[in-house]
Every structure is written in C-alpha cells, then in structure tokens.
Amino acid sequence: MPFVLIDKPRPHVTLITLNRPERMNAMAFDVMVPFREALEEVSRDNDTRAVVITGAGRGFCSGADLESAGAPPGIDGLTLSTIALRSMELLDDVVRAMRRVHQPVIAAINGPAIGGGMCLSLAADIRLASETALFRAAGINNGLTASELGLSYLLPRAIGASRAFEIMLSGRDVDAAEAERIGLVSRTVPGDKLLGACYDLAERIAGFSRPGVELTKRSLWSGLDASSLDAHMGQEGLGQLYVRLTTQNFDEAIAARKQNRPPDFKD
Structure with missing residues (x-):
C-alpha cells in the first residue's frame, strides 16, 4: 500500500492522504518524498480546482518519525553533517511545495498534528479540524527548539505573536476547541463530517474563476x-x-x- 494516496472524491476536488496510520503518518522520508511529489503533480493537474489534505487513521501527522525515519535519497558519499543538511532541506521543500500549489489547499486535521505535522497544517491555506484534533510544537519538549519547517514564521501570522510565543515556548497541547477560538483553524466539525465539510468548501471555491x-x-x-x-x-x-x-x-x-x-x- 503506498504511503500517499491521491483521490478525486468530487468533481475538480483532489484529496491527498498521508497513508501510514500505524505510525500516525509520521514524517519518514518514504512518506515525505512521495507527498512532495503528489503536491507537485496535483498542482499541475488542470482539472483540480481545490486540494484537501488529511491523514489516514486517527491522526493528521505526528511529526518526526523517531523510530524508522529512513534516509533521504541521494546521500551516498556524504558526511553526517551534509546528510543532516540534505534532510532538513527535503522537509523544508515539502512546506514550500504546499505553498507553491496553484490551487487552494485545505487541511482536514482529523487528529493530532504534532511538531512537523503542525507545520504541515500551517502551510495549508485553510484548516478545518475534527473534535479530536490536537496541536503541539513538540521540539521544545524534546530538548530542541520549537522552531522548524517555518513554524516560527507561520504560527505568529496565524494566531498573533503573544499566543505563538506562549504555545511554542511552553510546548503545551492546543485542543480543537482552543484552536478554533484563537484562529488556528477556521472551524471545528464532528469527525465523521470533517471530510464532507472540506469537500463542500472545496466545491464552493471550485465554482469561482x-x-x-x-x-x-x-x-x-x-x-x-x-x-x-x-x-x-x-x-x-x-x-x-x-x-x-x-x-x-x-x-x-x-x-x-x-x-x-x-x-x-x-x-
């Protein structure tokens, strides 16, 4: 089963699904490389007028895969320092690829969006969340910085500087209700209606010029x-x-x- 799925659930609407539910769709390289390629493919698809992104199973994306991240392509002969740079550049390019998609991108946050997963959600143009959605800037909890993949740029612009500082420096969880209240998501809907709400919004957008x-x-x-x-x-x-x-x-x-x-x- 491929780790990234592309479907057309409604006319002119494309769904991209991160499909590694047993690992909460963690950002292993064998997931992120095809995800970036899927974004580029859909952006070139002239029949697609709006894009929905979600995760399979009970989570959107749990961030870095701490057990089986794999290796980025094209690193033969490189030192550890250069491999680290290539790895970060590859993940950064995923966020850039989301921004470069011609069509509006709607994130269907169906569960936890942790660390890099929170970054992916913020790179979308619009975010809708299920009642089980949860956001965490997890880097600070792991003894690292909470700033990764554009998070320190995107989060203050989404919710304001003071809230962003507090959330990123405390490493605390933001549940779906708070996310809606502070503007991190547009709205929260029951989990069984999340994709339908995203498709309805995508179809409305697709009807315009x-x-x-x-x-x-x-x-x-x-x-x-x-x-x-x-x-x-x-x-x-x-x-x-x-x-x-x-x-x-x-x-x-x-x-x-x-x-x-x-x-x-x-x-």
Whole structure:
C-alpha cells in the first residue's frame, strides 16, 4: 500500500492522504518524498480546482518519525553533517511545495498534528479540524527548539505573536476547541463530517474563476510578507485589473444575478 494516496472524491476536488496510520503518518522520508511529489503533480493537474489534505487513521501527522525515519535519497558519499543538511532541506521543500500549489489547499486535521505535522497544517491555506484534533510544537519538549519547517514564521501570522510565543515556548497541547477560538483553524466539525465539510468548501471555491481564486491565494500570502500597505495594495490592484480586463467574468456575474442563476465563469 503506498504511503500517499491521491483521490478525486468530487468533481475538480483532489484529496491527498498521508497513508501510514500505524505510525500516525509520521514524517519518514518514504512518506515525505512521495507527498512532495503528489503536491507537485496535483498542482499541475488542470482539472483540480481545490486540494484537501488529511491523514489516514486517527491522526493528521505526528511529526518526526523517531523510530524508522529512513534516509533521504541521494546521500551516498556524504558526511553526517551534509546528510543532516540534505534532510532538513527535503522537509523544508515539502512546506514550500504546499505553498507553491496553484490551487487552494485545505487541511482536514482529523487528529493530532504534532511538531512537523503542525507545520504541515500551517502551510495549508485553510484548516478545518475534527473534535479530536490536537496541536503541539513538540521540539521544545524534546530538548530542541520549537522552531522548524517555518513554524516560527507561520504560527505568529496565524494566531498573533503573544499566543505563538506562549504555545511554542511552553510546548503545551492546543485542543480543537482552543484552536478554533484563537484562529488556528477556521472551524471545528464532528469527525465523521470533517471530510464532507472540506469537500463542500472545496466545491464552493471550485465554482469561482480559476485566475480569480489563484490570484486571491497569492495576494493573501503576499500580504503576510508585504513591507507596506501601499506596496501590497498596488499588487492587489494589478491582480484585480488582470482578471477584470482579460475575462468576461464580471459581466457574467452581473448577468447571473439578474437572471437569478449561478454564474458560469469561463475565464
């Protein structure tokens, strides 16, 4: 059985599942390499308009595999120091690959998201959680730093600096109810309805203009890095003009409202 599964549960919606439930979908290299490849493959799939990511079994991702992590590819002849660098670069590239996916990525957090698993969840564009979801920046508990795979960048932007400092420095668990309250997830739903809620959201997104959705995703992430409001507003304006002037989407939206029907965006 492959460690990463790709399915099409609904039209234009692709599901990627980390499929090593006996290890709580830990970040072994034989899981993370095909996961990165799956992200790149789905990003190139022009039939896919939104992506859902989840974990098999009772957990989303338990972070580093402390028992059988395996070895990254292409390390023959390298010293331990260089192997360590290659390993971290490979895992960093997984987070970057999630950010580079053209389509919006929705994380279905179906259970614990620990350490690197918490980082993966934060790299998604949208997070929905089951009632059994749990988040922990586990590095600090293991005598390491809690900063890994972009966590110290992503978490303060998701929930604010003070909360991020407290969670990362204390190494405590954040349950689903608190995660929703502080904005770590968009909302919490019963576990048996989690994927359905994600698919419903993905289908809604898929019904809009492709360039409109993709440019909105880019603008939102760009806004988190913007050096000034003026600079970011200029970029937003260019994106809006691009879609307005190069498609008939706006005219179709107006016509659809007048005719009391859903719009059919042809881009």
